[in-house]
Amino acid sequence: MTEQDVTRLLAKIPLLKAEIGKVIVGQQPVLEEVLVALLAGGHALLEGVPGLAKTLLVRTLAQATDLPFRRIQFTPDLMPTDILGTEILEEDHGTGHRSFKFNPGPIFASLVLADEINRTPPKTQAALLEAMQEGHVTYAGQEHALPQPFFLLATQNPIEQSGTYPLPEAQLDRFLLYVRIGYPTEAEELAVLTGTTGTARPEVQPILSGDDVRQLQLLTRQVSISEELVQxxxxxxxxxxxxxxxxxxxxxxxxxGAGPRAGQALVLCAKARALLQGRFAATQEDVRALAPAVLRHRILLNFNAEAEGLTTDDAVAALLRDVSI
Structure with missing residues (x-):
């Protein structure tokens, strides 16, 4: 990759943010964490109450990156084959020969939205594990490679627990980041009200191609991080x-506690955040900024913590306070 290529790619990042900003008002920390996951080559879980534009954010990102996009609405009756695909019987009319052909499911896209992932049973949730970790799916003993880049964004609603199936810890660990979306500020909410209740419909133009995303992911891994910071x-x-x-x-x-995958995720995400800000070296601030999203779903608290109303975010805050970084 030449210096001109690097300059060209980095110049597109502010344009990408501005293009998404045509539709998504505020939520800059959330957008940054989603883009960090994209550049780091991982997947992200978005959690927030209804109406906070989780689905709209993912759809807008797909438009701005010009990546093949599919949305999967998770429901209690969704089956693994509804995600992965299935085999269909085909007949050659010339020879009369019949054979099975794999018909790819919606998981075969570069950007996949798993909407309300906690509404489907564990059997169907587990269908995503191999795809998220290995970049391929196995059907009838045959491996089928997913397109690259492959980026999965899942959403879940934290307040409605009736009829939901909490994600198991093993699957949560497959998500690079666990992003929590809060309510907008008063000014942001006012901008949403005035901007979405009229006739104007902003058009989002593609800024990054799939090849651009792959090059940015490669460039992210080349960002410098000191041995001391890794320690x-x-x-x-x-x-x-x-x-x-x-x-x-x-x-x-x-x-x-968290396993080694958490350390890998934190280093990669720190590098990605540095690149998003135009830097070629990760800093302590990058680590601190992304530690909650990397660690909150990889720490399990005991019943005493639950009784006292403590959360894993409290645990991460204590870690950042007591461990020298």
């Missing part, structure tokens, strides 16, 4: 484990 990330992740942690919060309330 600090390692200490932070190891401090999440109750058996060896020196952090009192984890000792008192921790049940299970």
């Amino acid at each position: 600090q990330v390692n200490r932070l992740v190891r401090a999440t484990r109750p058996a060896t942690s020196q952090v009192k919060f984890i000792q008192d309330y921790g049940r299970w």
Whole structure:
């Protein structure tokens, strides 16, 4: 990749943010974390109450990146084959020969929205595991490669628990980031009201191609990070484990800590955030900014924490306070 290629790619990042900003008002931290996941080559889980534009954000991102996009609405009766695809019997009218042909499902797209993923049973949720981790699916003993880049964004509603199936920890760990979406500010909400209740419909233009995304993902891995900062990330992740942690919060309330995948995710995300801001070196601020989204779904608290109303975000705050970064 030449210097001109790098300059060209980096110049497109502000344009991408501006294009998405035509539709999505505010929510800059959320947008940044979604773009971090995209550049780091991982997947993200978006959690927020209804009406916070989770689906709209993903659809707008698909338009601005010109990636093949599919939306899967998860329901209690959704089957794995509805996601992965199925085999159909075809007949050659000339020879009369019949054979099975794999018919790809909606997972075969570069950008996939798994909408309300916690509304479907574990059997169907598990159908995503291989796709998310390996970049291919297996049907009838045959592997079928997914298009590259492959980016899965899932959404879930945290307040309506009736008829839902919480994601198992093993599947949560497959998500690079767990992004929480809060309510907009008063000014942002006013801008939403005035901008979406008229006749104007903003048109989103594609800024990044699939090849651009692949090159940015490669460039992200080339961003520099000091050996000392990697050691600090390692200490932070190891401090999440109750058996060896020196952090009192984890000792008192921790049940299970993060595995090595969390450290890999935090290093990659720090690099991606640096690149989004036009830097070629990750800093402590990048690690601190992304630690909650990387760790909140990889720490399991005990019943004492639940009784006292404590969350994994409280655990991450204690870790950032007590572990030297």
